[in-house]
Amino acid sequence: MAMFDPQEREEAGRSMATRAERLLELSERDDQGWSVLALKGRLDSVTVGRFTERCAAWIDAGRGNVVLDLSGLDYVSSAGLSSILGAAKRAQERNARFAVAGLKGLVKEVFAISGFETVLSIFPDVESAIAAS
Amino acid sequence: MSELVRVVLSLVPVFLFLVALFALDSFKLVRAGSLLRAIVTGSVIAVGCLLLARSVIGSGLCDATTYIRFIAPPLEEAAKGLVIVYLIRTRRIGFMVDSAILGFATGAGFATVENIHYLSAVSDANLLLWGVRGFGTALLHGGATAIMGIVSKLLADMRGSERPFVFLPGLGIAVASHVLFNSFYLSPLVFTLALVSTFPLLVFAVFARSERLLRDWLEVGLGSDVDLLDMLRSGEVRDTRVGQYMRTLRDRFPGEVLADMLCYLQMSVELKIKAKGRLLMKEAGFTPAPDPAIGDLLHELTFLERSIGPTGKLALAPFLHWSPRDLWGLRALKESASG
Numbered sequence: 001m002a003m004f005d006p007q008e009r010e011e012a013g014r015s016m017a018t019r020a021e022r023l024l025e026l027s028e029r030d031d032q033g034w035s036v037l038a039l040k041g042r043l044d045s046v047t048v049g050r051f052t053e054r055c056a057a058w059i060d061a062g063r064g065n066v067v068l069d070l071s072g073l074d075y076v077s078s079a080g081l082s083s084i085l086g087a088a089k090r091a092q093e094r095n096a097r098f099a100v101a102g103l104k105g106l107v108k109e110v111f112a113i114s115g116f117e118t119v120l121s122i123f124p125d126v127e128s129a130i131a132a133s
Numbered sequence: 134m135s136e137l138v139r140v141v142l143s144l145v146p147v148f149l150f151l152v153a154l155f156a157l158d159s160f161k162l163v164r165a166g167s168l169l170r171a172i173v174t175g176s177v178i179a180v181g182c183l184l185l186a187r188s189v190i191g192s193g194l195c196d197a198t199t200y201i202r203f204i205a206p207p208l209e210e211a212a213k214g215l216v217i218v219y220l221i222r223t224r225r226i227g228f229m230v231d232s233a234i235l236g237f238a239t240g241a242g243f244a245t246v247e248n249i250h251y252l253s254a255v256s257d258a259n260l261l262l263w264g265v266r267g268f269g270t271a272l273l274h275g276g277a278t279a280i281m282g283i284v285s286k287l288l289a290d291m292r293g294s295e296r297p298f299v300f301l302p303g304l305g306i307a308v309a310s311h312v313l314f315n316s317f318y319l320s321p322l323v324f325t326l327a328l329v330s331t332f333p334l335l336v337f338a339v340f341a342r343s344e345r346l347l348r349d350w351l352e353v354g355l356g357s358d359v360d361l362l363d364m365l366r367s368g369e370v371r372d373t374r375v376g377q378y379m380r381t382l383r384d385r386f387p388g389e390v391l392a393d394m395l396c397y398l399q400m401s402v403e404l405k406i407k408a409k410g411r412l413l414m415k416e417a418g419f420t421p422a423p424d425p426a427i428g429d430l431l432h433e434l435t436f437l438e439r440s441i442g443p444t445g446k447l448a449l450a451p452f453l454h455w456s457p458r459d460l461w462g463l464r465a466l467k468e469s470a471s472g
Contacts, residue, residue: 045352078351078413085417106363113362113403114410119419 023047025072026054034130035063040072043080051080055087059094066091067129071102076110088120097121099129135258142263143248147241147271154234157340160347161415162231164468171216171235175242175278178212182243183250206311213239213278214304217285222295227461229286229343233336236282240275247274261322269325273314276332277307283339289457290346350458351409358405361452365399375452382448394445397437401453404430408462411469427470431463 024047025040035058043051058066068084070076076084084100091098099121103111111122123129155168186205190197195204216239220226226235248266255262284303289295314324364373371380375398379391386394407427414421438446446453455463 078348078355078409081355081410082351082413082416085413085419089418106359106366109362109366110359110406110410113406114413115407115421115424116410116414118422118424119414119417 021050024051026050028054028058030063031067031126032130034065034067034133036067036069036126038069038072042075042077043073043083044075044077045079048077048079048083052083052086055083056090059087059090059096059098062094062096065097065099065133067099067101067123067126069102069126070100070107071104071125073103073107074105076107081110081114081116085116085119097133099123099132101126101129135260138260139258139263140252142260143252143267143271144245146267147244147275150272150275151234151237151241154237154336157336158230158234159344159416160230160412162228162412163234167225167235168238171238172242172245174216175213175239175244175274176246177242178209178216178239179243179246182209182212183247202312202316206315207308209243209274210277210281210304210307210311213243213274214281214300214307217278217282217303218300220282221285221289221300224457224460224464226282226286227458227465228347229283229339230347232282232286233279233339233343236279237275240273240278241271243278244271244274265321265325268329269314269321272325272328272332273311276328277310280310280335281307293457295457347412351412354456354459355406355409358402358409361398361402362406365395365402370395378451386445386448390441390445393437393440394449397434397441397445398449398453400430400434400437401455404434404463404466405459408459408466411466412462421469423469425470427466431467431470 023042023044027038027040029036029038037055037058039051041047055066055068066087068087088098088100100111101123102125103122111117111120116122121129121132123132151168155163182205185208186200189195189204190200213236217226217232217236220235221232226232248271251266281300281303284306285300288299288302292299313319314321319327361375364370364375367373370376375395379395382391382394404427407424407430411421441449
């Protein structure tokens with residue numbers, strides 16, 4: 001049934017946002033001129049919005065090179081993969097470096113099988129990503 | 134100068150529209166080579182139809198007006214429609230977007246030959262006439278086949294079938310539009326204006342819906358592919374649902390076939406993920422590099438398919454289902470492997 005009450009709709013939106021925050025933790029730090037964005041949890045259709053927004057804002061603000069620390073990521077869906085690739089393309093268009101680090105388990109397998117290493121710079125950890133620059 | 138203007142007016146609009154369609158396809162489902170092949174096929178069909186028209190009218194079997202109004206529309210639309218039937222049935226079309234683009238390209242090829250023929254036969258300098266040929270007749274040819282493609286793909290997906298009946302409604306709409314245009318019930322100028330103003334809206338709606346379906350397929354499909362991969366790569370397959378299921382098949386298949394069934398499962402799921410990964414890369418604006426390993430994987434898949442046979446494939450159905458879109462993805466992978 002459609003929700004017509006604006007208050008109900010707002011509450012539903014808030015609860016969705018809270019759920020997304022619980023499912024995916026995002027933390028940021030600067031490291032030797034690199035902006036490190038660490039993801040913990042799940043990157044799927046529920047949580048991808050926050051990640052996309054944050055990443056785009058970082059890249060557009062020209063905060064230098066970006067490395068995604070995915071060592072805490074347990075699950076990534078097509079929406080998440082699409083968003084990571086979109087962020088990489090955005091960075092490329094703005095002449096910023098973009099790297100992915102810390103892939104493990106099934107997420108690592110999916111990246112390898114999909115062939116993303118041909119278009120993304122992938123490193124075992126954040127330190128080696130920064131050192132490679 | 135006026136010669137150049139009439140050539141441009143009659144030949145260029147349909148290609149501008151085709152380029153716009155091609156550019157709007159965010160997942161780049163249609164390769165440039167396929168587009169070119171569709172244009173050439175449409176041109177060849179047009180040559181055939183023109184020759185047939187000449188011989189039928191020339192032999193006196195039928196007068197030109199009757200032929201143009203009632204015989205040419207079903208004949209030409211059916212001939213162009215056969216391209217759509219072939220592309221859908223051979224899994225060269227996966228979504229409504231590629232169906233629309235390849236349908237339009239076939240019609241554009243057809244219209245180009247028809248308009249070249251018209252340019253050489255008619256020396257009228259009235260620019261309105263050439264505007265109607267370029268925007269009206271040419272867009273009609275492209276649009277009618279595109280609509281047949283869209284409707285046929287929609288029905289094929291809804292019915293889960295590629296039998297002749299799914300192609301008839303789209304063909305009916307294409308023929309009806311063509312008859313209406315050729316019969317002058319509406320003035321050609323009014324029809325052209327109506328076509329130019331409504332067809333883009335239809336295209337936008339179709340592209341939006343098709344993109345939604347594609348994203349759903351990627352999201353749901355990749356999710357289940359990854360789940361299956363997780364079970365197969367867990368190190369202890371026998372404790373997973375796949376392993377438990379395979380144990381129930383031990384009495385029915387020899388050991389080596391069971392091993393090949395597991396390999397087939399793994400190979401299939403990897404290829405499905407690869408196909409989706411390449412689409413995601415294209416959507417983001419990257420051009421995936423040709424992957425030479427894909428050729429080997431596909432070769433191995435064919436070998437395993439033969440080894441396990443149709444019964445083995447059927448036995449794997451609870452875990453592995455090749456939907457028409459998966460098969461389309463596999464075909465796209467094959468094409469990417471061959472460059």
